[in-house]
Amino acid sequence: MTASKAADAPLAMEPGSARLMVTLAVMLSAIMVLLDMTIANVSLPHMMGALGVTSEQVTWVLTSYSMAEAICIPLASYLSLKFGVRRLLLVSVAGFITTSALCGQADTLTEMVTFRIMQGAFGASVIPLSQSIMVQIYPKEERGKAMALFSVGVLLGPILGPTVGGLITENMDWRWIFYVNVPVGFLCLALLYFFVHLDGKGKATVDWPLVFGMAIGIGLLQMVLERGNQDDWFASNTILFATVISAIAWVFFLTRSFRTKGDIAPMWLLKDRNLALSCIVMTGFSMGMFGIVQLQPMMLEQLLNYPVEITGFMMAPRGLTSAIVLLSLSRIIDRLDPRMLIVAGLILNGIGSFLMMRYSLDIDMFWVLMPSIVQGAGMGLVFAPLSQLAYATLAPNQAVGGAVIFNLCRTLGGSFGISIVNTYFSQIQQKEWNALGGGLTPDNPLVQQYAATQGTSVTNPDFIANLTSMLQQQSTLLAFVYTFGFIMVSYFVLIPLLALFKRVKKGEPPAADKA
Template sequence: MSDAPTSGRILPAASVMLTTIMAIMDMTIVNVTLPHMMGALGATADQVTWVLTAYIVAEAVTIPLTGWLAARFGRRRVMLVGIAGFVIASAACGLSESLSQMVLFRLIQGIAGAPLIPLSQGVLVTLFPAEQRGKAMAIWGIGVMLGPVLGPTVGGLVTEHLDWRWVFYINLPVGLLNLAMVARSIRETPRQPAGTDWLGALLMIVGIGSLQTMLDRGNQEGWWDSGVILLLTLTAVVGLALFVWRGLTAKQPIVDLRLFADRNLALASTLMLVFGLALFGTIAIQPLLMERLLGYPVETTGLVMAPRGLGAALGMLIVARISGRVDARWIIAIGMGLAGGATWVMSWYTLDISPGWLIWPGVVQGVGMGSIFVTLSTLAYVTLPASQTDAGAGLYNLSRSIGSSIGVSIAATWYSRFGQADWNQLGGHINPFNPALHHWLQVQGLTLSNPKAAVLLTNELSRQSSMLAFTQVFGMIALSFVLMLPLLLLLKPTGKK
């Protein structure tokens, strides 16, 4: 397929890009609809978050099976079944009348959609020759990067102007169009004999499923103060340890972990895990900053977040042009510098920032992240045999999925813990002996004994401690880019000498 003329690559590339956007966007499009679902499904705020957890866990458990599925049934057939299942499950989610129904159909939606992302990447890897691999990963990366950014924006607009059920119904026309495009443009791959390692599959489901559930629910449950989280952690550690042992020793493992012997795939997957932490950690908390503290409506928040996606697309297009001519390590290093620097600027935010100060660091961060994403996605498959592309893509995308879950979980935990510490520290300055307090009250036309003073002070303390917590989280995310830099030394030089 890599010998196909450029004109013959347009429809397949467009097909897999639409597939990627559709699958990735459903990870975040539901977030803004949760308050509306609570009343319709009769669920509490804690219960309704299982709508998110179900999809995340189902996707993480199924992604590693991509190579086995493609080998046993053929890449095109798996994609068609996956898209069809995703569309049907989306319709069922929209028709759900109870929380149990919604969680069940979200599980099915996650299972059906999980192989679509790595298979889309696998199609592009085999469709384009090695010298144009950067261009291929830019096309795929635009879908992966735009999906999480556009999800809350589209979800907010649809919920505001139509109904929350339409965040699922819009998948029907998009999915049917995508189904037709894939059926028309994607070639089938030869089916290969693939044994079924049921023990390995069970260990994988238990280990990865427990890990993802623990990460998604940990902050809500109070982490290891909760017996449930302790049990999930123990199950994840034991299950993953046995899964790794099985994957390295079985003759025909369900997931061939020996592929990580490929240095590029192993390092790219490790960097992608940390990168997913930074990307999704930022995307998870910035809307909270704008909506909770700055009072932005959902639509405005989406519009402010959207330029980050444009910056990512720009970064990917630039890298696609210079890929193969510049050492990949330098491209990643520059991308980390841009993304880390922009995130560090976010740690300077105050309650008085303008929308411009929210937008331009996001654009710069997007350019850096887009550069990193395309380059890593290209490096991961440089030395991997073509026959192992789908299996390698499954492992690589599992790193992205776990990294994103860790990022969201850690960012939420940091925000909660930093907020509590800042509340206590700032609250210590509210005492009758602080002249600054009396000056502030005088400006408000109040005295310390006035009942309104306590209300105003409590509100202001909450705002200031929350703002400090957000900036501290941004600072920690910026630091994560610095921690990734030493791993670049392990990568082999690329590009023209």
């Protein structure tokens, strides 16, 4: 990677009070951007009427944002060298504010998708830049504390998105889920302008073939993951074609990055064992976490008939618990073995998923909240130590590049998780519908006996409709239960990978520094 000496040198640590304000500035900015990943989920039905689109078309409001974010995240390392960390962060937040206001003004789907793409593009750099700033302003012996504080925002944002979105939509208007970013964004801009002074500029070159390969590979992969289940995967020629082109583009993109060691999307940093393993674990963990966050509101609203606002409140304890755990651990986390914390976190997430396998149609709020709290505690124990390990063996000048790759894996992991979970859920639901429905025939003595207890006959249209409704409920419930079990297994299979991490002794410089 070509960079100036100024960019290569470790940045000076901020004094205590200034560091606190920088932490507040970057955390608030990260929460604002991450909140918009999920804040629009519960508002889609309201947007359909206002924009005059179908339920299938309105999902592009979500897809366009995630695609733009995933494509632009890898550019942050290059752009920070080209324009400087501070300037890029200010421009990104200012652009995010502007495009958020434009999203609120949109009257057609074309306008909304265009502005959401721009919003995702501007917001993409905020997360890796914020995380890299936290890595650089805290001394190495406080790296765990820095990642614990930053992880509060990473976890609170997407998890509380449905809660905030539900409250705003029910009590104000769906357009305010975008307008709310304006006052919050201006506060972020002020804090960043006055307290963040990191430069990090250096000489950087544009590798256009790599940029095009990256954009095509990541963009088409996001589209495949977002639309695959809805379009019946490879039964759709569009999905099949996009998958093939995406695979070719990814091979080209990765090969060229490792060969040229350029500044854009520095995938070559994955030669670092800790960063590579952290990215694998983060991808797998994000798959489970975002899968759960996707499934639980569906179950509460569609199966248990919870109102949107109550569903949002029921999702909040997961994020709040993770924040409490992270803040409680922040003072002592640097004295603990991060690998053991991650193992404990994965086990807690697995236990929470196991408890969700015990769900029935008669569960009360306690049974909804308890697994969420257990999982929230586990999430807090995974995110911060995993981030700590990811940067443990990287040189300071590689912080932005490492953050870019780490956050790209988090974003793609979430997309993979939602896609896989939705596909698995749909297949299990259909399978259980067929299995349960196969015995519900008029000549089945048990069906006749049940009809008799209801004071009716098996040919009564009302009885048939009631039986069909019960079949739908039970097959859907079983699909949720089996999918929660699938997610539970996905957490446990990650645990053996923790033994492969290299533990850096206290005070030992990163391998890159020694080299």
